[in-house]
Amino acid sequence: MHEDGGKEKLYAASLSGGKDSTAMVLRLVEEGWPLDFVMFCDTGLEFPQMYEHVEKLEKALPVPVVRLKEEKGFEYYLLRYTPERKDPDSPYAGRPGMSWAGPRNRWCTSVLKTAVINRYLSGPRKNYEIVQYIGIAADEPQRVREYRYPLVEWGMTEKDCLDYCYERGYDWGGLYRLFDRVSCWCCPLQGLEELRTLRREFPELWSRLLEWEAQTWRNFRKDFSVQELEVRFRFEEERIREGRRIRGKEFFRELRERLGSMDGLCFPVGEKIREEPEGEVQDGTDCGG
Secondary structure (H helix, E strand, C coil): CCCCCCCEEEEEEEECCCHHHHHHHHHHHHCCCCCCEEEEECCCCCCHHHHHHHHHHHHHCCCCEEEECCCCCHHHHHHCCCCCCCCCCCCCCCCCCCCCCECCECHHHHHHHHHHHHHHHHCHHHCEEEEEECCCCCCCHHHCCCCECHHHHHCCCHHHHHHHHHHCCCCHHHHHHHCCCCCCCCCCCCCHHHHHHHHHHCHHHHHHHHHHHCCCCCCCCCCCCHHHHHHHHHHHHHHHHCCCCCCHHHHHHHHHHHHHCCCCCCCCCCCCCCCCCCCCCCCCCCCCC
8 A cells, every 4th residue: 555545556467378468468578567467368268389378478477477267168158058138038048058159249258258357356456456458459449448558559560569479489389370360269250261270270179169069059150150161161172172263153152052951051042152251350358369
């Protein structure tokens, strides 16, 4: 407690493990900013290389890395937890599990990260004023809401952050050579190209994605279920081997025929398949980068 009656400050950095939060933590230390500890909130959904990266970073930092994790875990909330609905007549009422997150319901971020961090900080907040650093880059101003954003103050873009980390020997085992952004491997907000890469480079994770979807009630994405993506990606591979295009009217007509033969077709008849749906970036909380 200060002489004026105010609380002493405690400085904490949130670390997702991605390029932005890593660059932020490294530069905070290099420039001597006040920093008491770093928080890594483990969703249980990180790539194996990400865990190796966090361990390497932890050994190099002069402050402790506090590892946090939601006790019940992602699979429980995805498949088994049944929330109380305000509207008892809601079509979702009584359905088991939260199912897949979406742009308007990012429960995974709030349950597996935000709530976990807030619970942890509720203890120190009784005696300290918490200054929380969040690693959001300068070219993502739409995600800036509260807290302290050093990357924005420094004017560091996402590219700057990646270069900064590479220069200091952090390369995530090549993850950023495979993906533009690295967050939870099962995120439904990824683009199709990232999902193609996931299936090709991490088949064991892709298999788990198929298993989870078979047990839940909401499609993985608005436009494709995981099963439909599997059909599409196999079809693309066939056409590539045959030297045929994976774009254009012919491709999408034949794709629709293949998808139409599946039970539980995601597309209503006559609905157009978008050629390359864009993934959506999480905002507000640091979900990776």
